[in-house]
Amino acid sequence: MIHSLPSDTTNLRRLEQNTVSVVQTPPVSVECEDVLAKLPLILQTSLDTRQILRLFDEKIKPLLAHNGLQFTHPDNKFEFRLGASRHHKCNYQLEIDHEYLGRLTVSRASRFSENEINLIEDLLCKLVYPLRNSLQYARALDAALTDMLTQLPNRQAYKNTLEREIDLAHRLKLPLSLMVLDIDYFKKINDSFGHQVGDDTLCRVADTLLHSLRRSDALFRIGGEEFAIVLSHSNHGAALQVAERLRAAIDDLNQTHAEQKFPISISIGLADLCVGESADSLFLKADEALYQAKFAGRNQVISSREIF
Ligand SMILES: Nc1nc2c(ncn2[C@@H]2O[C@H](COP(=O)(O)OP(=O)(O)OP(=O)(O)O)[C@@H](O)[C@H]2O)c(=O)[nH]1
Numbered sequence: 001m002i003h004s005l006p007s008d009t010t011n012l013r014r015l016e017q018n019t020v021s022v023v024q025t026p027p028v029s030v031e032c033e034d035v036l037a038k039l040p041l042i043l044q045t046s047l048d049t050r051q052i053l054r055l056f057d058e059k060i061k062p063l064l065a066h067n068g069l070q071f072t073h074p075d076n077k078f079e080f081r082l083g084a085s086r087h088h089k090c091n092y093q094l095e096i097d098h099e100y101l102g103r104l105t106v107s108r109a110s111r112f113s114e115n116e117i118n119l120i121e122d123l124l125c126k127l128v129y130p131l132r133n134s135l136q137y138a139r140a141l142d143a144a145l146t147d148m149l150t151q152l153p154n155r156q157a158y159k160n161t162l163e164r165e166i167d168l169a170h171r172l173k174l175p176l177s178l179m180v181l182d183i184d185y186f187k188k189i190n191d192s193f194g195h196q197v198g199d200d201t202l203c204r205v206a207d208t209l210l211h212s213l214r215r216s217d218a219l220f221r222i223g224g225e226e227f228a229i230v231l232s233h234s235n236h237g238a239a240l241q242v243a244e245r246l247r248a249a250i251d252d253l254n255q256t257h258a259e260q261k262f263p264i265s266i267s268i269g270l271a272d273l274c275v276g277e278s279a280d281s282l283f284l285k286a287d288e289a290l291y292q293a294k295f296a297g298r299n300q301v302i303s304s305r306e307i308f
Pocket residue numbers: 149182183184185186187188190194195196197198199202223224225294298
């Protein structure tokens with residue numbers, strides 16, 4: 001059963017309420033009024049969705065006994081749980097001005113009374129604006145780290161990830177490899193078939209690479225037709241095998257334009273991290289290996305070990 005509840009611009013939709021007690025709890029107390037008045041200011045102290053939900057949970061606990069609080073936003077692929085889920089649930093779809101903000105569930109082992117449900121709805125009205133701000137902020141951050149054409153993480157994301165993974169590899173003494181790869185004769189594709197075909201080719205290459213990698217390998221578009229892959233926990237031998245698999249997968253691709261097929265290939269430079277080595281030094285080694293792969297005829301993998 002879905003109930004629409006009266007509100008101003010905020011829209012809370014109670015999606016299902018599996019139990020409502022007939023026992024009435026006392027009307028809103030002074031303590032309650034105080035929390036309701038202060039809650040918006042407290043929740044505005046953060047732009048981090050998880051932190052906002054933690055604060056919300058903490059501040060409402062003295063007013064409303066509950067065991068679990070769960071929030072999900074499928075578009076942002078975001079799910080957050082606090083406490084343990086219990087049988088009796090108040091489940092809400094949150095919206096502001098037709099903007100879907102997600103679904104929030106408060107649960108506990110005993111029934112919620114009507115007064116408590118009214119209180120939850122008052123509290124949720126204080127949550128929705130800070131929540132919307134945090135979701136918008138997360139989307140903006142995400143966009144700043146995403147390449148709009150291929151939807152892969154971009155150069156800035158690559159730098160952040162590589163620094164972080166190198167720190168970890170040095171600390172835990174784990175192997176790490178870096179691949180830098182570049183589409184061969186890409187200018188010719190643009191010049192012969194147009195920029196749109198060039199863009200489509202970039203997207204197909206990105207997709208093929210992504211589907212040929214493990215989830216733990218991180219793929220980035222770091223420039224025009226240049227990509228990087230950070231292989232955490234991979235030693236030189238394993239990374240070489242991956243590189244060869246990727247090269248072969250792209251070599252198998254044929255792009256079609258106006259019923260005319262044209263080949264696509266990539267060249268790959270590979271380098272593995274040495275003790276104490278920096279991100280810049282590792283990149284230079286992989287980039288030099290890529291240069292050598294181009295020089296040696298393209299459509300091949302060269303490891304920095306072969307040249308240094
Ligand atoms: N369609 C399209 N082209 C791009 C994009 N970014 C860069 N390019 C083009 O990619 C081409 C790269 O050309 P070059 O650097 O000469 O490299 P190449 O032709 O691939 O030759 P090699 O790398 O030596 O094999 C240039 O023509 C750029 O304009 C993009 O987002 N879309």
